[in-house]
Every structure is written in structure tokens, then in C-alpha cells.
Amino acid sequence: MFWSCLESCSEGHPWGKEIEAFDLNYGEAQRELGVLREWQRKGPLKKLHNVGKYILKTPQCRDAFESVVQCVYPEETVHTVFVGNITRWSSDYESILRGFRLREAIEEYVRIVIGQNSNGERERENENALIHDELHPSDWEYLRCIKEILSPFKQWTLRLQHRYSNGCVADI
Secondary structure, three states: OHHHHHHHHHHHOOOOOOHHHHHHOHHHHHHHHHHHHHHHHHOHHHHHHHHHHHHHOOHHHHHHHHHHHHHHOOOOOOOOOOOOEOOEOOHHHHHHHHHHHOHHHHHHHHHHHHHHOOOOHHHOOOOOOHHHHOOOHHHHHHHHHHHHHHHHHHHHHHHHHHHOOOOOOOOO
């Protein structure tokens, strides 16, 4: 059933079943890959990733973020950000969850850091400056949508871990 559905879908795809069709459309695929890479550099998920990397960069940054978290959430145990990585696919989902839990602290910390750098002027030309990764309300909405998309994958992975030895999606 699945394979017949896949075959019928591929017939309508511009690459079709022929390798020559793939070769003809290779340039278009490369352009699409370029757009994807641009999104990866500038998209909300990458911004969250960059903020997390900045916070975890030095002990001083971690301590400063911890102070902000204690001020914003005085009743809670201090948590730090979680940075996704490519070796664990659900880490982006976990990063987004932690980001939403610490949203106010993250936003305040970024404001403070940008303010300490003369409103970011000193580092504005630096591509890695935190000012380029400030998360706006539209970014948080986008992250919410990504979280909703990834949620079923996380749930099924957890369910399947009980049935299979490691729950690896590739094995299933």
C-alpha cells in the first residue's frame, strides 16, 4: 500500500522516476537548498539555538543568565537553556520546550546583553552578534508552530521505545 502510494506520488513529481529528470532539475534543487540554508542561518529556530550557544559560551554568561532566571522566576528551580544538536533529532523539540519555559528570562537576558554592548552597536557588524538573534513575537509564534509539528514525533518515539529496544525511528 505504502509503496504504491509512493510510486503514484513520484509520477507527479518533477523528477519522476527517471534519473535524467533528476539531472535536469538539479539546478533547481540547488537553489532550493540555498534557500533552506539561508533559513537555517536566520530562522527563529536558529535564533533560539544561537541565543542558547551564547548563554552557554562562558561561565560568566551562564551565571548572568542564571541571575536573570532567578529574578524572573523567583519561585522556581533555576534552569538553563537547552541547545539542540544534530545527533539527537528530538533535541530541537526539547530546545523549543525549554525556550518557551524560559521565554521571559531569555528575552530579558538578550535585552540586557544588547544594552551592555551600547545597544549592540559595537557588535552590529559581527554576524554572530546577539543583536541579530533577538527573538520577536512572530519568531515565538513560528517556534510554537514547529513545536506542534514535532510533538507527535516525540510522542511516538517515546511510545515505540517501550515496544522496541531503542525506539530509533530508522529501525521502525
